Amino acid sequence: MAWLGFASLLLRCLEEQQGRGAAMEEAVWMWAVAACVKALLIPSYRSTDFEVHRHWLALTSSVPLRRWYSDTSAPCCTLDYPPLFAYFQRLLALPATSLGLHPSGLLHLSPSPPSSAPLPVLLYLRLSVIVTDLVFLLAAVRLARRRLPIARRSIVLVLLLWSPALLIVDHIHFQYNGYLLGILLLSLSFLEEGKDLAAGIAFSVLICSKHLFLIAAPLYFVYLLRHYCRGSLWKASGRFLIMGGVVGAVFVAAFGPFFYYGQIQQVLSRLFPFGRGLCHAYWAPNFWVFYIVIDKLLAVVLSKLGFDIPSPEASFTGGLVGNSSHFAVLPQVTPLITFVMVLLSMSPCLIKAFQKPQAKHLIRWVAYAFTCGFMFGWHVHEKASLHFTIPLAVISVDSLNDARHYFLLSIVSCYSMFPLLFEPQEYPIKVLLLTLYAIAMWIGFSSYFKLVVVPAEDKVHNPSTSDREETFIGKFGTIYLLGLLGVELWGQLLHPYIFGSSLPFLPLMMISIYCAIGMVCSWAWQLRQILQRT
Structure with a gap:
């Protein structure tokens, strides 16, 4: 149901593009240039995420839905994205079955990542990212055309469609961020036009596809509450129920089957693995970098001054993935503290x-x-x-x-x-x-x-x-x-x-x-x- 609703939104966007061919032609040309570069990058380095997404294709196509989030056939590749992304992976696996790629290993469950990917597997997955980037193209054109004059539009489309960070992450390292960010831009384009209900549906599809976008949920809630649910008490209440109903329908379509099979707790534990620690092995350049550095400097200074400074359980500079959350001097940081800081x-x-x-x-x-x-x-x-x-x-x-x-x-x-x-x-x-x-x-x-x-x-x-x-x-x-x-x-x-x-x-x-x-x-x-x- 959620996918049918989202597909109807995309079809509506395509219809609105008719009669405005110039903007679309310019964007398609830019996307084609980017696609050529992406094609040249097909043989380049790929991270373990490549095998993760290949495994998810195999998992969703060969394992019953009720076991998607409990399967541990490959401990390094367990499914940890929300259900709509799992359904998306299932859709991506359908053409592979029709093309007879099963013998190539594309849809084969393996307990450990292979040392190399066969050429058919490599081509299929790389091309799947390029093709699904069409969602990003459509949303970028729609948003730029709605809010920008021609001169500005061309610059913005270059910035979006030729983003080197997106090329590095999606088409070398390997992920599907272009597809997901396309849904975000689509939601923003609806908000710009005052189509709040469509924006709410698109954003619900987004967070049911990748839960990290939940960060913007408080803002969406406040804005839609004040902008969409306005008017008299009865009118505002009715609109609130309508918005809650359509958003709830997306979540029911995404998570409902796992409620039915009693797997919802397992799903949530996969989506929010707080045991991974405050920071990744390679620190993201954010506030916590300074917190870690200050803690280490204080530990060194206080140790030199004769204070007994306990050694933290895990080193932030070890370069290892683990529970890197313990500090020697400064107060310990918990997920609740970070949540409050983000909200404030x-x-x-x-x-x-x-x-x-x-x-x-x-x-x-x-x-x-x-x-x-x-x-x-x-x-x-x-x-x-x-x-x-x-x-x-x-x-x-x-x-x-x-x-x-x-x-x-x-x-x-x-x-x-x-x-x-x-x-x-x-x-x-x-x-x-x-x-x-x-x-x-x-x-x-x-x-x-x-x-x-x-x-x-x-x-x-x-x-x-x-x-x-x-x-x-x-x-x-x-x-x-x-x-x-x-x-x-x-x-x-x-x-x-x-x-x-x-x-x-x-x-x-x-x-x-x-x-x-x-x-x-x-x-x-x-x-x-x-x-x-x-």
């Missing part, structure tokens, strides 16, 4: 949405909510920065300050994902992708905002020039990006020369700390923008 940090946009629910600010509010989840959440992965950088790309052309902010943030976000591709043959690829994207951003923003870099001596001889023309990212932005280059040079050249193979976690730690500085500045900047706008 996003409270300004919740208050704004309650007081004056305006669709024109919603993309900014949603991006800020996801930023709060990234900054203060429990066991955050660096890939989660896509949840706010993609929406921020849509509003990056709203003002020069938005363009500057997105330029720096997108570079920091993409660079923080560089450690995902650690093999030497992928190094030129990730550097080239980010460099070309930065050049495209510079050209696009500079031409749109008519920016000209004016030498200092010209400003002295012609003071009026400084009033009329300005640099793009400014002095501090330039210094920060040069520091980013310094961190990369240290990790690639100086660290191996000085330390050899010892202290392998130090370059990763430097990337996390330095990128965290940029992320914290981005969070503070977004908060300031929300507080200043009425």
Whole structure:
């Protein structure tokens, strides 16, 4: 039922594209260029997520639904996404059966990941990500066309469809973020048009596909409560029941079968494995990076001063996946503490949405909510920065300050994902992708905002020039990006020369700390923008 409702929304979007061929043709051309690049990346490195998703295809196509979340035939690949994503995997497996790919191992349950994937398996899974990116294309076009004039639209489509971070995570590392972010953009496009009911359905489909998007649920609830459920008491109550009914229907369609089979507790335990610890083995560049560093510095200083500092149960710098949640000096952090911090940090946009629910600010509010989840959440992965950088790309052309902010943030976000591709043959690829994207951003923003870099001596001889023309990212932005280059040079050249193979976690730690500085500045900047706008 949920999939039929969502499919009808997509069909409705396709119908609305008719008669507006120019915008669609431009976007399709951009998507085709990106698809060619993605095709070239098919033989590149793939993470263990590749085998995870292959296993989920096999699991959902060969194991009864009631055992999907209890199956442990491959302990490293247990299903830990919500049911709608599992149904999505089941749909992806249907063409494989028709094509006779079962003998190739695509739909074979294996207790351990194979050392290599056969060519048919590799092609099928890689192409499935490219094809499902059509959802992202459709949603991007719909949102950009609805809210932007032609000049801005072209820039935004380039930023969305040619995102290097999305290429790295989905088409090299391997995931389906493009498909999921497409549903998010589709929901935002409905909100922009005042189609709150359709937006609620799309967002429900999203969080029933990947529960990490729940971060924005409080904002959606407050906004829809105030914007959709308005009017007289009877009218507001009726609308509340309608919205609750359609959203509830999506959740019933997704989770209902597992309630029926008595598996709902097992499903929830898979979706929320709090035992994984506060931080991942590679720290996401967020607030907790500084908390860990301060704790370690205090432990060292106090130990030198003669204090008996107990050693934590698990080291944050061991590079191992485990319960990395114990601190030597600072107070221990629990999932409840991170939940409260996320909720408190996003409270300004919740208050704004309650007081004056305006669709024109919603993309900014949603991006800020996801930023709060990234900054203060429990066991955050660096890939989660896509949840706010993609929406921020849509509003990056709203003002020069938005363009500057997105330029720096997108570079920091993409660079923080560089450690995902650690093999030497992928190094030129990730550097080239980010460099070309930065050049495209510079050209696009500079031409749109008519920016000209004016030498200092010209400003002295012609003071009026400084009033009329300005640099793009400014002095501090330039210094920060040069520091980013310094961190990369240290990790690639100086660290191996000085330390050899010892202290392998130090370059990763430097990337996390330095990128965290940029992320914290981005969070503070977004908060300031929300507080200043009425």
